[in-house]
Amino acid sequence: MISPASTLTIALRALRANKMRSSLTMLGIIIGVAAVIAMLSIGAAARQRIADEINSMGSNLLIVFSGSTSSGGARMGTGTDPTISLEDVEAMLRECPSVLDAAPMHSGSAQIVYGNRNWSTGIIGTTASVLHINAWEMLHGRAFTPQDERYSAKVCLLGMTVADELFGAIDPVGRIVRIKHVPFRVLGVLKPKGQSMTGQDQDDVVYVPITTAQRKLFGGTLPGMVRFVMVKATGLHALDQAEQEIVALLRHRHRIGPGQTDDFTVRNLTQMMQIAITLANIMTILLGAIASISLLVGGIGILNLMLVSVTERTREIGIRIAVGAKTWDIRLQFIMEAMTLSLIGGLIGIVLGQAGSIGLCMAAGLPVHVSAAGIALSFGFSAAVGIFFGYYPAHKASLLNPIDALRYE
Amino acid sequence: MTAPVDATSHLINLRTVSKEYAMGDNRIRALDDVSLTIARGEFVSVMGPSGSGKSTLMNIIGCLDTPSAGSYRLDGQDVGRLGRDELARIRNRTIGFVFQGFNLLARTSALENVALPLLYSGSRAEERYSRAREALATVGLADREHHHPNQLSGGQQQRVTIARAIVNQAPVILADEPTGNLDSATGIEIMNLFVRLNREAGITVIVVTHEREIAQYGRRLIKFRDGRIVSDAELAP
Numbered sequence: 047m048i049s050p051a052s053t054l055t056i057a058l059r060a061l062r063a064n065k066m067r068s069s070l071t072m073l074g075i076i077i078g079v080a081a082v083i084a085m086l087s088i089g090a091a092a093r094q095r096i097a098d099e100i101n102s103m104g105s106n107l108l109i110v111f112s113g114s115t116s117s118g119g120a121r122m123g124t125g126t127d128p129t130i131s132l133e134d135v136e137a138m139l140r141e142c143p144s145v146l147d148a149a150p151m152h153s154g155s156a157q158i159v160y161g162n163r164n165w166s167t168g169i170i171g172t173t174a175s176v177l178h179i180n181a182w183e184m185l186h187g188r189a190f191t192p193q194d195e196r197y198s199a200k201v202c203l204l205g206m207t208v209a210d211e212l213f214g215a216i217d218p219v220g221r222i223v224r225i226k227h228v229p230f231r232v233l234g235v236l237k238p239k240g241q242s243m244t245g246q247d248q249d250d251v252v253y254v255p256i257t258t259a260q261r262k263l264f265g266g267t268l269p270g271m272v273r274f275v276m277v278k279a280t281g282l283h284a285l286d287q288a289e290q291e292i293v294a295l296l297r298h299r300h301r302i303g304p305g306q307t308d309d310f311t312v313r314n315l316t317q318m319m320q321i322a323i324t325l326a327n328i329m330t331i332l333l334g335a336i337a338s339i340s341l342l343v344g345g346i347g348i349l350n351l352m353l354v355s356v357t358e359r360t361r362e363i364g365i366r367i368a369v370g371a372k373t374w375d376i377r378l379q380f381i382m383e384a385m386t387l388s389l390i391g392g393l394i395g396i397v398l399g400q401a402g403s404i405g406l407c408m409a410a411g412l413p414v415h416v417s418a419a420g421i422a423l424s425f426g427f428s429a430a431v432g433i434f435f436g437y438y439p440a441h442k443a444s445l446l447n448p449i450d451a452l453r454y455e
Numbered sequence: 456m457t458a459p460v461d462a463t464s465h466l467i468n469l470r471t472v473s474k475e476y477a478m479g480d481n482r483i484r485a486l487d488d489v490s491l492t493i494a495r496g497e498f499v500s501v502m503g504p505s506g507s508g509k510s511t512l513m514n515i516i517g518c519l520d521t522p523s524a525g526s527y528r529l530d531g532q533d534v535g536r537l538g539r540d541e542l543a544r545i546r547n548r549t550i551g552f553v554f555q556g557f558n559l560l561a562r563t564s565a566l567e568n569v570a571l572p573l574l575y576s577g578s579r580a581e582e583r584y585s586r587a588r589e590a591l592a593t594v595g596l597a598d599r600e601h602h603h604p605n606q607l608s609g610g611q612q613q614r615v616t617i618a619r620a621i622v623n624q625a626p627v628i629l630a631d632e633p634t635g636n637l638d639s640a641t642g643i644e645i646m647n648l649f650v651r652l653n654r655e656a657g658i659t660v661i662v663v664t665h666e667r668e669i670a671q672y673g674r675r676l677i678k679f680r681d682g683r684i685v686s687d688a689e690l691a692p
Contacts, residue, residue, distance in 0.1 A: 048574055063562055365558045368519065369619065370547020370575040372540040448519050452558060 171259020187234025384436020551620025
């Protein structure tokens with residue numbers, strides 16, 4: 047039996063003898079492997095991005111929206127009809143065992159003024175619970191206290207963008223800003239949260255106590271009511287239970303009989319994220335499958351090259367068999383040739399694919415992701431392509447009749 | 456008629472060997488009931504017109520083909536019923552082939568060509584190359600080991616083939632028209648090399664030829680016609 051090292055030497059010599067043909071065949075594998083690697087890496091990066099987004103939004107979240115209103119046949123969307131009251135929120139905290147925390151949210155927009163500077167931004171009335179629910183932290187100063195909420199204190203928390211626009215390098219904590227001509231004392235600045243998945247600046251916002259928002263800023267439109275409530279369940283598996291408890295509670299409190307539709311909407315953020323991740327996975331599989339087809343085509347290139355090579359080298363095969371090569375010696379020689387092609391091509395493809403995906407991820411603002419599993423998979427896959435597409439020509443070569451092969455011109 | 460040799464030393468022993476081929480609807484009987492013994496150390500010339508069956512005989516003796524009927528014992532072993540890989544092993548150890556068209560691997564050095572049988576007998580690289588160098592030295596090509604076949608003359612190429620045939624210390628050299636592609640002076644050199652290997656190393660040499668002058672180098676001449684031996688005689692030295 048011939049040694050693997052000798053087989054490799056023979057394979058390299060045979061491939062070198064036809065450099066152009068070997069490199070073109072290898073190019074097929076290079077493109078295939080590079081495409082698979084790039085697609086898997088980009089898919090993994092997209093998935094990572096979505097996972098990061100979930101973590102930044104806080105986990106185990108439900109959002110309960112007030113109902114929608116209609117105005118002259120035009121339906122205004124969820125949260126426009128104020129059906130949920132602060133009492134409803136307190137009842138949720140009190141009566142729903144699967145609800146860990148809940149923050150009423152009441153939003154609007156207004157101009158905020160400090161000295162000679164002003165800025166138009168979103169104003170959200172809420173409670174300090176919103177910080178706990180979303181795992182947001184303060185950069186400077188402190189959050190609201192229950193007293194601030196009870197007495198409708200004219201205090202506010204600034205997002206980083208607002209703080210920068212109004213104060214620049216000045217420390218805003220303790221300063222007085224005016225919102226709708228009402229003076230507010232700045233209690234603190236929130237840590238930057240960056241862009242949301244939809245590209246919105248999550249730091250371009252001002253938080254005020256919910257009662258203050260209702261009585262001093264947007265009281266005219268929705269007295270005592272909230273547009274939506276952010277709810278944190280006691281755990282990931284308690285989300286469905288919490289949703290059921292909230293629906294039952296609100297239907298009871300709003301006196302909605304059986305068969306009547308809810309005047310509120312519950313959305314499960316984790317579910318949305320899971321759907322997004324599932325979609326990203328499907329995209330990855332789809333792109334990977336398309337890329338695999340190019341690898342398959344590369345493999346057929348190898349098959350073609352090897353078949354031509356076996357025919358051209360019939361006489362060589364005859365000589366080898368005549369001087370004592372056994373069936374497996376010949377078979378191994380040609381499989382080794384096919385594998386050498388596919389593995390060298392695979393290695394180059396991995397390097398190019400990885401470089402390409404890093405470039406694409408950086409251009410698209412996705413986290414750069416080097417998938418070790420993807421690299422191992424592609425390497426194994428290209429070896430398998432070599433064996434699979436090299437086997438038939440190798441088998442054909444090994445069964446040649448030496449008498450005919452030696453006479454072959 | 457046959458050379459007077461001791462039966463136990465018969466290296467090659469064919470008994471009523473026939474070989475039939477199917478050619479379309481016809482069956483061609485290339486060998487017809489041939490019985491032949493060749494002893495270790497003989498130098499046999501086989502002559503006959505083309506189609507006489509001498510090539511078929513060589514293929515069977517060389518274990519490239521198996522008989523349709525009859526038995527063939529090579530070095531005491533019945534090779535008629537062996538499988539493909541077992542025949543390959545016997546060719547590797549027992550037979551050295553020399554062809555009319557040389558049949559060397561192109562783009563491969565003389566040294567690598569000579570070492571080829573050792574590659575398939577599983578020898579390690581150092582051993583392969585040292586034995587291949589010895590064999591090249593024996594045929595007088597010690598200074599040509601890195602030349603490729605296309606850099607060598609016909610006579611040199613044929614000597615590389617002979618080195619390949621003896622590198623594994625095979626007891627038999629089968630030469631099929633070894634001088635067919637060579638000019639007569641070179642042909643004489645090659646035949647003298649066979650004579651020397653036969654006399655000095657005791658290698659059994661069987662040469663197939665259609666040239667009477669070439670056949671004269673042997674010490675025994677077998678003539679073939681229509682798949683049968685028509686004469687088998689010792690030649691005067």
